[in-house]
Amino acid sequence: MLHLSRLTSLALTIALVIGAPLAFAAQPAPAAAPAPAPAGTAATTKAPLPLEELRTFAEVMDRIKAAYVEPVDDKTLLENAIKGMLSNLDPHSAYLGPEDFAELQESTSGEFGGLGIEVGAEDGFIKVVSPIDDTPASKAGIQAGDFIVKINGAPTRGQSMTEAVDKMRGKIGQKITLTLVRDGGTPFDVVLTRATIQVKSxxxxxxxxxxxxxxxxxxxxxxxxxxxxxxxxxxxxxxxxxxxxxxxxxxxxxxxxxxxxxxxxxxxxxxxxxxxxxxxxxxxxxxxxxxxxxxxxxxxxxxxxxxxxxxxxxxxxxxxxxxxxxxxxxxxxxxxSVQTVLPLNNDRALKITTxxxxxxxxxxxxxxxxxxxxxVRKAKITNEQDGEYFKEADLQGHLGNGNGGADKPTSSSKAKAMPQDDDYQLAQALSLLKGLSITSGR
Known part of the structure; x- marks a missing residue:
């Protein structure tokens, strides 16, 4: 869906920028003064540089540049080295390039530049699941069930969901043209202007x-x-x-x-x-x-x-x-574990477990x-059809209830579908909740 971030890491982010107890920081923080050493710890004297290891690193880098089957530039080698440093610490520490950093910011803020459409895939096409209220998509009249067959003139058939979402997201204020097909009719164009989309969690x-x-x-x-x-x-x-x-x-x-x-x-x-x-x-x-x-x-x-x-x-x-x-x-x-995100220069960041x-x-x-x-494990709910039993209230000439209240004959109407109808864990939770409510006297 458009409102879901592609970043699927299970990062718990304390958005501390060198200790600022605030939510995720979108901008690089100014350099902070070094914190005093906690009581009982050794003085924070800098250890000498590991010269032998640095020489090995430089030698490996030179050997790769000289002997690898294809030319590799310094920037690529150094970025890969940084990623290696972080990835080998634990599964949740990472070096975030500009794209990943931007996605993490979107994920934690719930805001991005887009159109406000929840989409799915059907028969190789991108289908509108639902337009989000008060967004460019809903204001333009896009409806659930519409097929998006082109984005800015480029056909969507065969594109992955991620590719289509990437093309529809973008800079706030930019225009985009979607070609839609509704109810099997003739394709038509809709021009929209990207806006800030606030995703509710x-x-x-x-x-x-x-x-x-x-x-x-x-x-x-x-x-x-x-x-x-x-x-x-x-x-x-x-x-x-x-x-x-x-x-x-x-x-x-x-x-x-x-x-x-x-x-x-x-x-x-x-x-x-x-x-x-x-x-x-x-x-x-x-x-x-x-x-x-x-x-x-x-x-x-x-x-x-x-x-x-x-x-x-x-x-x-x-x-x-x-x-x-x-x-x-x-x-x-x-x-x-808790991760702290430390912004770097050039729209990059470190995400490290602290x-x-x-x-x-x-x-x-x-x-x-x-x-x-x-x-309570996940299970499928299979609803059996109730037999059409006659009740006392269905019988002609039945006696009324002396305590008052309306008669309750056999009901022929179907109840509105609810989430708990096909969610076993939720249905069990609701049953328990009812019991707790009864025993607590509510």
Missing amino acids: VKAQLLESGYGYIRITQFQVKTGEEVSKALAKLRKDNGKKLNGIILDLRNNPGGVLQAAVEVVDHFITKGLIVYTKGRIANSELRFSATGKDESEAVPMVALINGGSASASEIVAGALQDQKRAVVMGTTSFGKG ALYFTPNGRSIQAQGIVPDIE
Whole structure:
């Protein structure tokens, strides 16, 4: 989809630029004064340069330039050397070139220059799944089901989804021409101007009267704010206090640490949320609740699975340790490390692991994951057809109910399809939530 970043790393980003406790920094930070050595550590005396290793490095570089089958320039060799330095540290440390750095910024901010179309592939063509409200696509009248057959005159048939998305994204203010086919009719052109697209990371709805569902797809800078709005909307749609909430963190790869902290803060009134430990003073952080619980302490179930990583695990671990939610599903991914993004010159950056995080009870979930309170594996739901049984209320001349209330004859109407109808884990979570609501007297 257009609003999904191609960057699929499970990076939990504390956007610290040499310790600035803010969200992801889009601009290179000014040089910071060196931090004092933590108490009990050796003085920060610079070690002598490893001259022998540097000589070996220079010799290898010269040999490659002289003997490799094709010419290789210095820039390529040096960039590859930098990538090698980072990639061999751990799976989450990396050197980010301009494109990868820009994608990470888009992923954490949820903003990019584009058209506002969710797309899919069908029979080799790019198909519009849905235009996003209040975007160039929706304003131009693009409809779900339209086929995009050309982008700026170039046919899309045979292109990958990534190629098509790349062509539709671009600089804000630039024009782009899409050739569409609607309902098998004649192709027609639509000229659009790229704008800033704000992707929402939170979706919410009522599953049944009294039971709210919040799904977080990833943790972006504004995710905490979006969860607050989702809770307010669920209360408004329900017309009264909710009976319970399901927080769905399945297949959520993580994101910004501060957003995870803000999300937990919406569900608890007090206590520790998460803390981090690392070698440098700036990596020693503690985050606690501010007392602004917006969930009204209603019963809660958090859904996780093997695709729940990083920031998702911080949220699930905090809710589990604080006894705020029943965690249900399967064991999470197990990424318990924190990455700091350090911008460099020329729109590049280093993403390096600087700390481990711990749940309120002091658990490190690194390479182990969050174990759910109740394990529920993914399964298919097969609905059997109910027989058309006659009820007492269907019989002619039946007696009325002396306690009052309307008769309830056999119903012939079909209920509206809901997410829990074909999602076994969600259906189980809703059943548990109903039980918790009953036993809590709500």
